[in-house]
């Protein structure tokens with residue numbers, strides 16, 4: 001698997017990043033929550049920040065927005081140290097968190113009037129189009145809107161000033177499929193094929209596949225993957241091998257093994273950077289050529305995160321094997 005160190009010479013990384021994290025570290029008490037992050041968010045791309053609950057995504061985002069101080073290292077956002085971000089730089093950033101506050105008694109158009117006062121630039125048409133895209137009447141009161149519609153109003157308020165950089169922390173949390181689609185389409189439109197920079201944290205891997213150019217994965221506060229999205233999916237392959245019993249030691253010896261799961265009468269094997277040696281090793285499991293399974297970004301990321309979390313690997317899934325029992329492989 002390609003790590004962020006290895007991808008530093010990535011073909012598409014421009015020279016000036018929109019965000020640069022340098023040795024960024026944050027403790028809460030004695031607990032390290034963000035650890036030595038060196039990470040560049042390239043301009044003009046949509047970067048998805050992924051990771052299991054508690055991986056440190058929100059903490060990282062709060063630091064790069066200047067809302068939380070790092071314990072060590074620094075975040076440079078639009079060229080400024082985030083911990084001393086000027087008002088003018090902050091105005092160039094759109095920041096949206098789940099549960100963005102809206103006054104319940106206001107009508108949607110009043111929300112716009114209220115917010116617009118604080119910005120030098122404001123695109124009325126963009127606001128109107130986004131609100132409409134979420135099926136919202138501008139005369140409706142916030143208190144009468146659904147969760148998805150409130151998210152739509154929040155997004156419109158954040159995008160209407162036309163920010164250079166958009167930072168979204170789990171924007172699709174709790175949205176129904178229709179609102180999620182409206183969100184995705186709005187983000188694709190906003191990113192405009194390289195005109196603006198977006199970083200978003202999310203757990204919705206299918207959505208990431210639709211909207212992101214780049215994927216970064218955090219595990220236990222560390223950045224483990226930082227690569228173009230296509231590279232990530234290209235490098236992870238899934239294979240299926242049919243049978244009831246598999247030799248765990250043969251499975252363990254597959255070069256590049258990420259994880260193996262027993263699904264019904266087959267073993268599904270995820271591997272990184274499969275080559276001839278990998279195929280031969282999988283072949284040895286059943287004596288038949290392995291069947292390649294189409295995989296999505298979701299499959300690839302899930303397999304990767306499952307291994308990193310240390311569960312769901314073939315040692316802890318119900319792979320029945322006499323040699324497994326004999327050699328005493330541990331969970």
Ligand SMILES: Nc1ncnc2c1ncn2[C@@H]1O[C@H](COP(=O)(O)OP(=O)(O)OP(=O)(O)O)[C@@H](O)[C@H]1O
Nearest residue numbers: 028029033051052053054055056057058059060170
């Ligand atoms: N203010 C705080 N005080 C103490 N611990 C905190 C604080 N904020 C976050 N943490 C801890 O830091 C860790 C990382 O939290 P963070 O919210 O950054 O993770 P996350 O990747 O965004 O998770 P999720 O996907 O659930 O939103 C968690 O263990 C969390 O409990």
